[in-house]
Structures are given as C-alpha cells and as structure tokens.
Amino acid sequence: MSNYDNTTLIAASLKKRYARERRFQWYGRFAVFIGFVFLIVLLADIVSKGMPAFTQHFIKVDVTLDADRLGLPENPTQQDYFGADFGGVVKASLREMFPEVSGRGDKKQLYRLISVGAEYDLRDHLMANPELVGTTQSIWLRAHSEAGSYLKGQVSRALPEADRKVKDIQMDWLDQLRRDGRTQSRFNTVFFTAGDSREPELAGIRAALQGSFFTLMVTFLLAFPVGVMAAVYLEEFAPRNRLTDLIEININNLAAVPSIVFGLLGLAVFINFFELPRSAPLVGGMVLSLMTLPTIIITSRASIQAVSPSIREAALGVGASQLQTVLHHVLPVAMPGILTGSIIGMAQALGESAPLLMIGMVAFIMDAPSGVTDPSTVLPVQIFLWADSPERGFTEKTSAAIIVLMGFLILMNALAVFLRRRFEMK
C-alpha cells in the first residue's frame, strides 16, 4: 500500500529532477561555448592583424654605385664607407627611375617609397662586395612601411587622401613598380633580428626577447630555489605555531598583492636604496621573483602535502633521517607539481608589464642587452610601447609581438604538461 504510494510519488518527482539536470548541463554547455567563442575571436583578431608583420616588401631599384657620387676614395677604409653618401645615391637612383617627377614636394614623396634604413643595407652590401663600386646594379631595397602597407593591400584608394599617409601619387608609382615586377614580398627577418626603431619597417623584437630572457632567468634563479626551500621547510620541518601560521597567511596574501605594488617596492628598495641600475633585467627579475615567490611556495607546498604519508613513514621506518626522507622520497614525488607551479608562475612573470614600468624597463631600446645589467625592455612592455605608436606599421607589429609572446606562453605551458607526464610515468 505505502509502497505503491511511494512509487507514484517518486515517479512524479523524477521528471522534474531529470529536467533540472538537463537544464543544468545546458547552462554548462552554454558557458563553455561563450568562453570558446571569445577565445576564437581574440585569436583570429590577433593573428589576422599580426600575420602581415611577418612579411615585408622590397622594391628593385637600379643603383649606380659611382665612387665619386658616393664620395669614396680608392681602396676605401671602413671609415670611408660609413662617411659615404648612400642616401644621396638611393635618392638619385629613384629620380632616374621616375624622371618626370619634379617639384620638391613630389620628390619628397618619391624618396618616401624607400625605407630610411635602405641606405645602411646598401652600405653593408657594398662593404661585403667592394668590387661592385663603379657598376650599376639592380638592388632590392626595403620599402618604407607606408608604401609596404599599400603593397600589402591595407590602404584603400577610396579613403580621402588627407586621411592616409600614402598619397595618390605614391600609389601610382607603386602600381607602376608592381606592374614592372619591381616589388617583392619577403619574410620579415628584421622583426626577429633588430631592436626597437622609430621606423616600423626597421623595428624588431630581438632586444625585447633578449630582455625577457635575462629577466626570466634572474626570476627563475631567485624564485625557484628560494620558493622550493621555503615550501620544504614550512611543510616538513617548521613547527606548527602562531609564527608559522602568520607566515602562511602572509604568503597567501602576498599572492594577491597587485603586481604594480611590487614595482613600487623595487623602485624604492632596489633602485633608490641599493642603487642598482635602472631599466636592467637584474632589477626586473628581482621584482618579478617577489611576485612569483608566493605562487611557487603555495603550489610547492600543495604538492608536497599531496605526497602520501605512507612514503614518509616507509622512509622513516627504515631509518632515514628527516632530510633524507624529504630529498630521496618526498621531493621526487612532489617534483612534477612543483615544476608545473613554477612554470606557470614564470609564465605569469613573462606576461607581466606593470611592475617593470615602475622600474624603468619601459625605455626605447635599440640594441639587444648583452647582460643582466644592460638597459633593456621586455616583450609585454614592447607591446605596450608599440600599441601606443600611431603608425600603421606598428599596429601590425603589436599583434605580431603578441603572437610571439603567446607562442612562448604556450610553449612554457606545454613544457609544464610534458614534465608532469614524464615524471608521472616514472
């Protein structure tokens, strides 16, 4: 009797319960979908904006390498090459290609087809091949970034002339050059070999990459050993009392401190008090290691805690000392977790810009730093600087640098996954 009642009651409620479950699953699917769409949109936007930056246009110019015009003596020394007037020769060659151009304004527009860096490329080319002096050569010269963006199809003629940097007359010349087969798109090597520049076509991320590398190296060398040691001590050796509780709370709070505060601390302590060099990866790395330390300590403690107590007992049971237990048994088992946490902390540090702005790593750096005390900048700050520039050429550079930065972040996360798998298989 009562059984029958229960069955009907349960049956009545079942439908409602299952409906609720289905609804809940749909909420979840919707949330995942939204997140995924945002990710795709972001990636598509950055990639579509950044890909053009990996190519660069060159224009073939017939250059007459006359020694007199260059101002080169016979058997020129290196000094002579540096003093030679390559710029004038390039301009003259352009005038010869478009003899109908007259008037100062138009000539200026003509010269602006070619990058200001072209004369240095020409100089290097000639220094490598001194026998070319006195001949006329067809040489591919780097295009100016505005001309390049027209050739890449980024500027439309439909736009009013006043609103664009590439003028109608330049467009006509470029169209003609293209018809003559005198334009070419090449892979942009400068982007990976040069430092920052005022000219977008000459700007690269080499200096920023190297700065990031040195900064992260300092961060890792400071934060990893200190973080792991602190975690091991707090987890394995420290007595549980008010003092260690206080330390634990503070470490947890430190992880939540805004990064710019660490930048201010670095400015006040490392630069103003200890008088370490400004804009240097050394200071940047120290500041970032302060920021990364709590992450490393917390994740390391968690993975040390996760090591089964039976392993500790086993080691102590055969008479291992506490240090031997930790070094031989606990740490190897906890290592994948510790490494994952550290790499994620490092990836965070790689993407950090705010604290580095405070300590002057926001400088315009043309030469790649060769050590941790040279002035330098880092990738995210370089992105910040380029994003600030009005030239169209820097817009695509910004996205390209973001692509490179994200590439490194993905690489580091993949490394974390790889290390974890590897250690876990053992």
Added chain:
Amino acid sequence: MMQGTENMGSMTSVAIEAETVETDSRETGESRVLQLQDQDEVRDYVTIGAPFVDNAKMAARNVNVHYGEKHAIMDVSLDIGKNEVIAMIGPSGCGKSTFLRTLNRMNDIIAGCRVDGEITLDGEDVYGRQQDTVMLRARVGMVFQKPNPFPKSIYENVAYGPRIHGLAHNKAELDEIVESSLRRASLFDEVKDNLDKPGTGLSGGQQQRLCIARAIAVSPEVILMDEPCSALDPIATARIEELIDELKEKYTIAIVTHSMQQAARVSQRTAYFHLGKLIEVGGTKDIFTRPRHQLTENYITGRFG
C-alpha cells in the same frame, strides 16, 4: 576517530548485555570493569596475566600516550621477549597500533603526540636523551598496514636502507644484501628477473613482502608489523604468516592484527588492548582457550570488535 565513537556505542550495548550475564567465577571487580564506557573507570585497572618475561628484548613500563587532549594509551606495561612473536589484538581505537608505534618512535612525527613512561630496548632507554631515532629505527624496523614500497625499482627499494646506513662497502655486497633479504622475504624467485621494474607494479601481497624485505635488509633486531595483512587476500596472507614464522628464528616480532585467527596462528604471546588499556596478556593458547577477563572473552568469541 569516527570508528572510535562507533565502537563506544556498540560497547555500551555490550556492557549492558554483559551485565545481565552471571560471571561469578572470575576475577574480582569485573562487574565494574564491564561498564567500561568511561575511560576514567579504566584508569586504575591492572593488567591480568603475564605481561613480563625473563628475556625481554623490549620493555615498556607505565607508558601513557596523549594525542593532544585524548589519552590514547593508559599506563601500559609489557615486555616483548627475545625471538618471540607477540600479537596485539583488540577492537579499533584500542591503542594497539599506537603502542606499536611508540616502540620505534614513529609517533614522533605526529603533531601533538606525547609519550610518558619508559620503553627500553636491550635495557637502553628508547626515549632517552642519547637515543638517536635514526639508529633506533634501524634496530627496530617496521612493516605498515598498507604496502608502501617506494616508487622506485624493486632493487632500489631493498637497497635503500643499507645504502643510507652505509652497510655495504661495494656494489657486490649490496647485491648480496638485496638478494638475501628478498630470499628471506620469500620474494626473490618471483622477482629475480625484474629487479629493475618498479616495486609499485607488484601485486599487493608481493608489495608487502617487498616491504618486509626492505625492513630486514637493514638487519633490525625487532620488526614491528602494523596489521600487515589487512589489505591482502587470504593466499597472500598465508604466505606472510609463513614468513613471520620463519623470521622469528632471527628477529623479535610484534604484530598488530585484527584477525584473531592470525594472532592464534603466528604468535606465542597475545596482548589484548581495550580503550587504551592493556587488559590481559598471556600465552596465545591460554588467551584463546581460557581467557581470564570477561572483555577478552567477549572479544575473542566475537561478541564485539
């Protein structure tokens, strides 16, 4: 802890039941002891039987253990004779494991654990100032409830102890120790071709024998076993029990077990613990055939536990 409270509940009912049973032919004062719900009532209790022996390897005198507020072991005095197997039995939460772990100071690593009283190994104070825990644990080895091989190769598992203590002078000596330990744990024939395979890949019974091999590789004088067969099937259990029988020729063994049959099979003496108190100690045969205390009888006849 949960188990402890559960047992308290069932204990109360047992006590009430026991009260109604007329048991006048036993020791005095037992009607009071039968109502052992309250630890205060147990405090003055004196162990029945023969806790002391002539050739004691280890001796505990008036040992009390506290975990913070909880009084886990009350005034336990017990000898462990040389080359004997002594079994410790009793319901969950009775303190038998805790007592075992005080013998090689494994309780030291538990925060808030305090041990009072005196425990000696060959007359040396285990808790004395001069006592080094590393040395102590090398002399008093331990096998745990759950097989816990290191996540390393079988060879490394056994070689670890001798290596950290510097017991072998070269690779050949170490190889010999590993082989003889595995042989004595009757595991060698099964694993001799796979010594470099991970110890965690063995079956549960093999893992436990590996842990025994690891313990005897250090040549301890006493081996403590904390329910070594509770995670094993009957066949693996039988092999471990055979092994214990062989090992007692060389070692002194204290074993905690939940299985009364196991205690009866492997041990020469048996100690019955109840609520942190050592109730009765005696020859295994006597305990299982002629228990003198009502609680012991209730436990071994399966009325609670």
